[in-house]
Amino acid sequence: MTDWVTIALLGRARGIHGEVTAISFSKPERCEALREVFLFPAGTPYQVESAWFHDHRLVLKFAASIR
Secondary structure, three states: OOOOOOOEEEEEEEOOOOEEEEEEOOOHHHHHOOOEEEEOOOOEEEEEEEEEEEOOEEEEEEOOOOO
């Protein structure tokens, strides 16, 4: 058993600014306060630049990563 909690299921790209839609499984205020998430199956951490709701769908923008 792990301590991971699924907060959203990522959908498709939105617009031209690097945003992605998601179906939220959590409270709106919790999603809007996100600063870092781990995307699976790899468990890779990503910084969240912004998160908000549009038409009852979560929209996330991840910070550009330098690798």
